[in-house]
Amino acid sequence: MAHTANYQLLLASTSTMPGERFLAYLSEELNTLFGHTKTITFIPYARPSGMSWDSYTRHARQTLAALGYSVKGIHQWDNPLDAIQESEAFFTGGGNTFALVHSLHEFGLMEALASRLAEGIPYLGCSAGTNIAGLTMQTTNDMPVVYPASFKTMGILPCNINAHYTEAIIPNHQGETRMGRIQEFQSFNPIPVVGLPEGTWLRVKGHSIHLEGNGQAKMFTPDQPPQFIDQIPFHAGQYH
Amino acid sequence: MAHTANYQLLLASTSTMPGERFLAYLSEELNTLFGHTKTITFIPYARPSGMSWDSYTRHARQTLAALGYSVKGIHQWDNPLDAIQESEAFFTGGGNTFALVHSLHEFGLMEALASRLAEGIPYLGCSAGTNIAGLTMQTTNDMPVVYPASFKTMGILPCNINAHYTEAIIPNHQGETRMGRIQEFQSFNPIPVVGLPEGTWLRVKGHSIHLEGNGQAKMFTPDQPPQFIDQIPFHAGQYH
Numbered sequence: 001m002a003h004t005a006n007y008q009l010l011l012a013s014t015s016t017m018p019g020e021r022f023l024a025y026l027s028e029e030l031n032t033l034f035g036h037t038k039t040i041t042f043i044p045y046a047r048p049s050g051m052s053w054d055s056y057t058r059h060a061r062q063t064l065a066a067l068g069y070s071v072k073g074i075h076q077w078d079n080p081l082d083a084i085q086e087s088e089a090f091f092t093g094g095g096n097t098f099a100l101v102h103s104l105h106e107f108g109l110m111e112a113l114a115s116r117l118a119e120g121i122p123y124l125g126c127s128a129g130t131n132i133a134g135l136t137m138q139t140t141n142d143m144p145v146v147y148p149a150s151f152k153t154m155g156i157l158p159c160n161i162n163a164h165y166t167e168a169i170i171p172n173h174q175g176e177t178r179m180g181r182i183q184e185f186q187s188f189n190p191i192p193v194v195g196l197p198e199g200t201w202l203r204v205k206g207h208s209i210h211l212e213g214n215g216q217a218k219m220f221t222p223d224q225p226p227q228f229i230d231q232i233p234f235h236a237g238q239y240h
Numbered sequence: 241m242a243h244t245a246n247y248q249l250l251l252a253s254t255s256t257m258p259g260e261r262f263l264a265y266l267s268e269e270l271n272t273l274f275g276h277t278k279t280i281t282f283i284p285y286a287r288p289s290g291m292s293w294d295s296y297t298r299h300a301r302q303t304l305a306a307l308g309y310s311v312k313g314i315h316q317w318d319n320p321l322d323a324i325q326e327s328e329a330f331f332t333g334g335g336n337t338f339a340l341v342h343s344l345h346e347f348g349l350m351e352a353l354a355s356r357l358a359e360g361i362p363y364l365g366c367s368a369g370t371n372i373a374g375l376t377m378q379t380t381n382d383m384p385v386v387y388p389a390s391f392k393t394m395g396i397l398p399c400n401i402n403a404h405y406t407e408a409i410i411p412n413h414q415g416e417t418r419m420g421r422i423q424e425f426q427s428f429n430p431i432p433v434v435g436l437p438e439g440t441w442l443r444v445k446g447h448s449i450h451l452e453g454n455g456q457a458k459m460f461t462p463d464q465p466p467q468f469i470d471q472i473p474f475h476a477g478q479y480h
């Protein structure tokens with residue numbers, strides 16, 4: 001491996017479990033992740049349902065304040081690139097992955113963020129915020145509400161992530177299953193994909209990737225049958 | 241209206257009803273649409289599950305041969321633009337909308353096809369093939385397996401289409417509902433969207449648009465509550 005990275009990432013499938021409050025199921029994990037860090041920079045660009053960056057940041061701030069953290073939105077810096085360089089921790093919330101990736105590319109932040117994370121800056125990602133740790137955003141479930149400059153993402157993981165992974169099927173419906181969609185993606189792009197069910201997360205420490213939470217993940221390896229796994233069969237940062 | 245178009249389009253939500261064969265539920269409609277036309281040019285670029293253009297064309301050919309039509313794949317011309325100019329009817333099959341739109345832009349066919357359809361050339365679209373009659377492909381349900389040069393589509397309809405529209409919900413799952421996704425799209429792009437449930441289709445004749453098939457459609461008008469409709473409240477071609 002050419003470079004040594006000191007990743008401290010928690011990459012969750014979802015921010016919110018059914019019937020629970022925002023981040024509630026992760027609150028203990030956040031202590032472990034953020035440690036003595038007091039201030040977290042929130043990246044609200046995925047803005048779910050089109051809510052404003054301000055509103056989404058307020059929402060994150062309310063929850064994280066109760067856990068002892070102060071939160072500043074990345075858009076509240078004069079230059080978001082300064083936020084990337086100066087922050088001591090990041091949280092990228094879920095929402096629309098196209099919107100998130102569009103803004104990160106528009107402001108020239110994608111590679112800068114990846115570099116900071118390699119230095120060991122703690123990072124929490126949920127849903128879209130987890131997706132961008134992969135090679136590309138192309139296994140998102142979201143609608144293409146905006147046209148990003150590129151589908152390329154941080155490439156910290158040597159795979160793509162499918163968040164909210166499910167094998168549930170809507171009866172009498174001809175739309176593809178999630179598994180079918182991921183396999184279709186792989187027929188165009190032969191790269192591994194990890195389907196991350198809700199309630200599970202990846203914890204990246206240094207170069208190791210651990211699957212944690214309430215279940216297994218579904219591993220899609222090109223040209224092999226997909227299978228449920230307990231352990232992630234590769235390391236972070238191998239493309240850096 | 242600046243120009244007069246003579247559209248003859250059948251824009252179906254799906255190609256295949258549950259438990260039925262490919263196009264079976266539309267076979268009578270195809271007679272009405274294609275009339276005495278004997279040869280249909282098939283546009284296989286959406287290639288579901290990543291199947292080849294050849295395989296997908298073979299699949300369409302088998303079904304349409306039984307109904308008395310011969311089928312040629314657009315990729316079987318030396319230049320696909322010649323196919324657009326010379327064909328007497330088109331059928332664009334479903335699959336991945338990103339793949340379809342990518343190829344149509346790559347080969348410079350999107351506007352050429354729209355122009356031919358304005359002349360009255362019969363057109364059958366299913367799913368992705370229906371989506372491209374709208375203003376943009378941005379209300380697709382598909383994964384972004386490839387990066388198209390643009391999300392813009394033919395703009396024959398003054399709205400976007402969401403095919404396979406459903407209000408079904410997967411229990412205990414935090415992914416957005418279809419309605420939520422469409423409303424999120426509209427918070428970024430305030431244009432109308434028609435959610436077309438399976439078994440329904442739009443028949444475009446001249447400039448009129450009729451909703452046909454086994455049900456209603458869901459009309460999403462920006463800043464208004466969505467509602468089920470029996471009739472389409474606008475006309476085709478108003479952006480040409």
